[in-house]
Amino acid sequence: MSADLHLTPPPVQHVVLAENGMQLDNGRSFGPFTVAYETYGTLDADKANAILVCHALTGDQYVAGTNPTTGKPGWWERMVGPGCPIDTDRFFVICANVLGGCMGTTGPRDADPATNAPYGLDFPIITIGDMVRAQALLLDHLGIEKLFAVIGGSMGGMQALQWAAAYPDRVFACMAIATAAKHSAQNIAFHEVGRQAILADPDWMAGSYAFHGCRPKRGLSVARMAAHITYLSEAALQRKFGRSLQDRDALSFGFDADFQVESYLRHQGSSFVDRFDANSYLYITRAMDYFDLAAEHGGQLADAFRGTKTRFLLVSFSSDWLFPTTESRTIAHALNAVSADVSFVEVETDKGHDAFLLDEPAFLNLCRGFVDGSAQQRGLTPHPSEVKRVRGPLMRTDLRLIGDLIEPRASVLDVGAGDGSLLEFLVHDKQVDGRGLEIDPDGVRLGVAQGLTVIQGDANTDLADYPTGAFDWIVLSRTLQTTRDPADVLQQLVRIGRRAIVAFENYGHWRARLGLLLRGRAPGRAGAWWENPNIHPCTIADFLELCASRNITIERAITVGPLGHVRDGKLPSAHANMLAEQAVFVLKQS
Amino acid sequence: MSADLHLTPPPVQHVVLAENGMQLDNGRSFGPFTVAYETYGTLDADKANAILVCHALTGDQYVAGTNPTTGKPGWWERMVGPGCPIDTDRFFVICANVLGGCMGTTGPRDADPATNAPYGLDFPIITIGDMVRAQALLLDHLGIEKLFAVIGGSMGGMQALQWAAAYPDRVFACMAIATAAKHSAQNIAFHEVGRQAILADPDWMAGSYAFHGCRPKRGLSVARMAAHITYLSEAALQRKFGRSLQDRDALSFGFDADFQVESYLRHQGSSFVDRFDANSYLYITRAMDYFDLAAEHGGQLADAFRGTKTRFLLVSFSSDWLFPTTESRTIAHALNAVSADVSFVEVETDKGHDAFLLDEPAFLNLCRGFVDGSAQQRGLTPHPSEVKRVRGPLMRTDLRLIGDLIEPRASVLDVGAGDGSLLEFLVHDKQVDGRGLEIDPDGVRLGVAQGLTVIQGDANTDLADYPTGAFDWIVLSRTLQTTRDPADVLQQLVRIGRRAIVAFENYGHWRARLGLLLRGRAPGRAGAWWENPNIHPCTIADFLELCASRNITIERAITVGPLGHVRDGKLPSAHANMLAEQAVFVLKQS
Incomplete structure (x- = not known):
């Protein structure tokens, strides 16, 4: 194969592809070439359980098991293997050395058939697109029409995104980790x-x-x-x-x-x-430097994913400065802009970019949740140990009222989704197309692990990324008074949702009034005033004033009084500000 | 001088020093050696107006004017020159090429007198300490006993810190920019x-x-x-x-x-x-890798500065990841721990480490303020264009009450110093040893420019850095209710100050009570509830409860009622929670 020093033994599994040449992004045709790959687990009869794992810059096809060259465990031993998040007892895992590599797939040190000498600089410049094209030929060879999932970190994440963009019908789920949709100036510089x-x-x-x-x-x-x-x-x-x-x-x-x-x-x-x-x-x-998915699609990253049905999980690591969280957010925004099914979490760690290769329990659990949730949606046999969800009725009054307001099969964004209770109810009992936004990474992980779609984000800053009119309904419950800028949040809500539902605790309730009047104590929930998360407490009257000042139309006002008495009308009653303990408003932009 | 290719013409000014050798940190004696330097401006009769500027890794002695080698302006042309922040019309500026350099000061490419061949690797390993020792010999040669200021960025900042630590009596003011007290693992790696x-x-x-x-x-x-x-x-x-x-x-x-x-x-x-x-x-x-000021002083950075009378300004840049703000904060903490006179600002910029060399108006103004303020304290002739401060009486009631409580010559930390009004009053009318903590960089800059000592910081997070009992008085006015965790802030106050003064607006005042009772509107200042900065509003009764829960003793309570009526006592009156609009408490740890 190569006239070079043989650094590695020949790969166990390899195949010669593109007998008649494969069109490269540089315009040239290239081939035939060898692709070296490894597989783990068993392909099921429907060929529906295949996961392609894409390796990073200096990785190889030995993702699990034992690397025959080094005698060491595969490079993602904690992620891929029996009982691992990417469970080789359930899934058929494929990992191939990239085109241009040096672990068995044809690269510059291999012999150019034209000269029988190593290619050296005569090897063509290849792109991430070319790498993915070669992998698609490998899947054709294996008879796999559609991947259950494509998964990769760093340059592997670039390949995963390229897969989803270039072959949307061949990818059910895509997990792109610690990566970017383009290589930054700083990364090119390094x-x-x-x-x-x-x-x-x-x-x-x-x-x-x-x-x-x-x-x-x-x-x-x-x-x-x-x-x-x-x-x-x-x-x-x-x-x-x-x-x-x-x-x-x-x-x-x-x-x-x-x-x-x-x-x-x-x-x-x-x-x-x-x-x-x-x-x-x-x-x-x-190839990494050349990667720019937006440029390939007329400059708009969203256009790379328009119409996609793929389910995405994006993961970044807080201390990764090579592929910082902003890069993942950019991808999340683009996917949001085309109403794609995207979850996103930033994992808190000090381990930097390499965290994706290391034993980060929070990260591994997240991936397990996404794989399991996606497998369920795909109708694959659930893992025996998979926790069965025991769903009960919604317990909180405000959530019950909100649940009743939303019609089946609507699209819904739940802002401050918490543990996903409302979202889960809506998705399973009303078949809504539901998304969550949640600031707490544990909440996001819990949601993703339930098969829900949740983006880690902050209502104070991240609502701006959603397109106008993106959802039938947008929900904000028990959160408005905790935000830094309630007026801005409210305006975002009525922009993004065709209808917005806002529920909050009424500080105008007689108990709060009497507390301040008679006891001289600031109104608040049970607990110390100095720990009150409601940093912008408001009454129903205050809320009406805010809506009026921002030209927001109130379509419906539901108030909950003493003993759970519910009043439902176009506007709150004259006494609601005094009597209601909770209020649920349906709003829209005027 | 050198058997090497002559990259540069010989320096205009140079002197042979250490005729009998200078002791290096590696234990060897080295010398004689040449130091090449430039001077700008005129040394005054008292030799009191000398500023030593220290250059960075690849800098040289041509800090201002025209570099004779390149024909370009000096490397700090916006900082040093006539009318610049380091004004060569007022100050005598010295800049010397460092020991080991290649711009005229003896370095590895110069001839070893023992062999008459270039030193090469026979040149001794030198340290920042050795560089500074050579500069001290240069000052001896120039007859300058005490520097008005030593100023440098990056490696120049390391030298400035080393100067202040090694020669505390020879440095009136020290400005250390975009630097660190030790070289980090990442920086050593690069x-x-x-x-x-x-x-x-x-x-x-x-x-x-x-x-x-x-x-x-x-x-x-x-x-x-x-x-x-x-x-x-x-x-x-x-x-x-x-x-x-x-x-x-x-x-x-x-x-x-x-x-x-x-x-x-x-x-x-x-x-x-x-x-x-x-x-x-x-x-x-x-030399940079070896720099570790704490290690030179038994592992405690504070010990490098114990007893210092030098006035410090530390500056970092928000996007500098080579010498990030945490490094400057570490120095500020060490200086705080020995009650040194230290101001600190993080300048907001996207220009990275190089920002210190570039035209950053906020940064240049800050330096000008520090130099002018220090010159005033040093009794140097003020710059003709220097803005004369017009001090009036304190206008705000709470500040007047606080000003009256503090005895002359006390030490005071003003948390949330704002534009420095109270601090300036205390420093000038009561000769207190005053320091400010202020979150807004513009406020800090204003304070520093008035000759005050202000650290940019956040009461929510940065009070933890001050030692226990560091000040006679600590003041927090109109700020408690804006903090994220008022209980924690209060505990820090009574820990740091032997007495704490806390002033706030009383939400138990009858107007606030009636507003909620009759109008059903959340209590707040004038303006919309959703813009209220007081995210933890409290009443006098609420405040008493917090003090009681944290075992904080109230020594004195001053309340201001309608028409400015002031009541002063051991505790607030029974009616204060209803009648007082403002309250000023003197507290101490029980």
């Missing part, structure tokens, strides 16, 4: 430093080092060192190394690796050159 | 990548490239490219370059610099090698 380090190494020999029997080890090592810093976070480096010294008690006053972090980085560099090909590094970094 | 890139270049020749007539241009260029990314921010790179292409309409599908950011970086790398010496880069990065 890749360029790595490439220049390789190109500066005299042993690179203009890419034909294999022909000359050498390898640009020093350049590749520097490239890896620079890149490796970007995979961690400052906090993680501080926690792991700080300024601790390596095998010495005092500074050496020299250029040795005095600090542990230096020694660690040098090791990262030197061990990398033993397992990776420098030209592959050039080609794959270039 | 430096190590740069060094390894240089060491990987065959033309480095184990440091003796000058002898061999070559230079490690490729390695130094890669080092500079990697470092340069860290000087910017992702947002700045996005704003300046995004994914824009360089001189082409479409991707080239090759390894050319398709993207502007690549072209820019390559230029940064290649232009750097023309002006900087690779070995100097190794030595100076090492």
